[in-house]
Amino acid sequence: MNIYNLIEEAHLDRQWLTPEIRNQILNAYPFDHWLEASRLFVRSLDPQHQVPGRSVFQLMSINDDDQQHQPLTHKQKWLVVSTLIDYWDQMSITARAKLDI
Numbered sequence: 001m002n003i004y005n006l007i008e009e010a011h012l013d014r015q016w017l018t019p020e021i022r023n024q025i026l027n028a029y030p031f032d033h034w035l036e037a038s039r040l041f042v043r044s045l046d047p048q049h050q051v052p053g054r055s056v057f058q059l060m061s062i063n064d065d066d067q068q069h070q071p072l073t074h075k076q077k078w079l080v081v082s083t084l085i086d087y088w089d090q091m092s093i094t095a096r097a098k099l100d101i
Contacts, residue, residue, distance in 0.1 A: 003033050004099040011088035026081045031072070038080050039063055041088075044095030051087045059083055 001009075010017060010025055017025075026034070038059050045051060062076050 003029050003037055007037065007084050007088050008096075010085045014085055017085070022078070022082060022085070025085070026077060031077055034077070034080050034084070035063060037084060040095070041084055041091060044091045046090055046092040049087075049090040051083075051090050055083050055087070 006028060042059055058079060062080055
């Protein structure tokens with residue numbers, strides 16, 4: 001299963017995701033794959049998205065920290081994965097249609 005498919009399925013089932021399951025999802029791929037998905041997510045947000053500005057800023061900051069080769073904490077990694085799962089539907093329809101889901 002590709003990472004975008006995993007995020008899509010987790011988003012649809014997010015009300016049943018326990019912290020343990022979210023942690024398994026986090027560990028399903030190397031973290032650089034999650035960062036790539038995070039960058040795509042931020043670039044592809046719908047102009048009318050409902051993602052809190054703080055969450056978008058945190059994703060951008062974590063992506064920037066990674067590019068500066070600063071080690072990321074588990075909490076930062078958790079935040080990336082949880083934000084992607086919780087707000088995946090806020091990407092533009094066009095962007096999501098282009099993914100290999």
